Amino acid sequence: MEQSLVSALTAHYDSSFEGPNGDYPAIVETIAGLSAQQAAWKPSPESNSIWQIVEHLVASKEWQIEMIEKGHATSPVWIQPPGDEESWQALISRLKDAHARLKTVVQKLRDEELLSVPDPELNRTLMELLLSSGPAHEAHHGGQIDYLRGLQRT
Amino acid sequence: MEQNATLATFYENWKLYQDHLKEAIAPLTPEQLALRAAPGLRTVGEIAAHVFRARVQWFTGFLGEQGGDAIQIPRRDEPVRDAAELVRGLDRSWELIADALARWSSEDMQKTFPEEWRGKHYDLPRSWVVWHILEHDLLHGGEISLLLGMHGLTAPEM
Numbered sequence: 430m431e432q433s434l435v436s437a438l439t440a441h442y443d444s445s446f447e448g449p450n451g452d453y454p455a456i457v458e459t460i461a462g463l464s465a466q467q468a469a470w471k472p473s474p475e476s477n478s479i480w481q482i483v484e485h486l487v488a489s490k491e492w493q494i495e496m497i498e499k500g501h502a503t504s505p506v507w508i509q510p511p512g513d514e515e516s517w518q519a520l521i522s523r524l525k526d527a528h529a530r531l532k533t534v535v536q537k538l539r540d541e542e543l544l545s546v547p548d549p550e551l552n553r554t555l556m557e558l559l560l561s562s563g564p565a566h567e568a569h570h571g572g573q574i575d576y577l578r579g580l581q582r583t
Numbered sequence: 584m585e586q587n588a589t590l591a592t593f594y595e596n597w598k599l600y601q602d603h604l605k606e607a608i609a610p611l612t613p614e615q616l617a618l619r620a621a622p623g624l625r626t627v628g629e630i631a632a633h634v635f636r637a638r639v640q641w642f643t644g645f646l647g648e649q650g651g652d653a654i655q656i657p658r659r660d661e662p663v664r665d666a667a668e669l670v671r672g673l674d675r676s677w678e679l680i681a682d683a684l685a686r687w688s689s690e691d692m693q694k695t696f697p698e699e700w701r702g703k704h705y706d707l708p709r710s711w712v713v714w715h716i717l718e719h720d721l722l723h724g725g726e727i728s729l730l731l732g733m734h735g736l737t738a739p740e741m
Contacts (some may be wrong), residue, residue: 572721
């Protein structure tokens with residue numbers, strides 16, 4: 430039997446991450462062609478760079494995998510990027526790899542599992558946790574990446 | 584599985600985000616609404632107006648929902664006058680969405696609507712449009728969050 434919630438959730442993951450969405454870019458589109466220098470740029474010392482946001486998205490995907498597999502997970506942290514091209518390209522590879530692994534884990538779920546509450550302390554269904562930490566979270570940060578790119582073009 | 588409960592699970596966090604967005608916009612002065620990160624990029628007020636303009640256009644113009652006429656939407660070239668106008672727009676457009684989400688069944692969500700984009704034909708399910716607008720809210724909410732944070736103002740959280 431088709432798992433309709435799992436299918437819809439997977440489609441949302443792809444929409445936010447890969448697009449195309451027509452009116453706005455997906456994550457992969459926002460970082461396409463960016464150099465390490467552009468990724469590490471900040472509009473002000475207290476702002477996050479695109480690099481930091483992408484690191485945060487990788488950590489968030491790892492968080493979701495852990496939450497699905499273990500029922501609890503450690504919150505992602507923000508890091509200071511090294512800044513060189515090799516590290517930036519490695520980060521993009523890690524982002525895509527984490528997305529693929531996360532999708533594989535999500536696609537093995539059953540709809541009933543998505544409506545369960547994995548961590549009583551959080552008191553939210555797995556579906557809510559994944560939607561808010563996954564596609565919704567990525568769309569929010571995708572807007573920031575796109576705006577930071579726009580800022581560098583002006 | 585109960586269909587409406589499933590839909591509610593799917594979209595209830597959208598309302599929380601809408602509330603965060605309103606809380607961030609409501610206290611802003613006209614000068615703060617006019618803040619932009621750089622020339623050529625939208626101001627805080629323009630982004631917020633764009634958020635509810637897109638909601639209304641997709642839900643009424645594309646999906647055919649009623650009620651959009653009562654919502655005052657600033658033109659693209661028109662400056663946003665005050666935060667109350669934006670909060671009202673966010674509220675009214677949210678009512679349009681919430682009313683539709685409460686009414687639509689899972690079958691309704693599968694109904695498709697034709698669209699031509701870049702020379703290609705698409706039959707877009709209603710569920711795609713709903714997600715598209717939710718994602719659009721989040722993306723531009725992220726921009727507002729960045730922009731307000733850059734100017735030392737309270738930003739909407741995820």
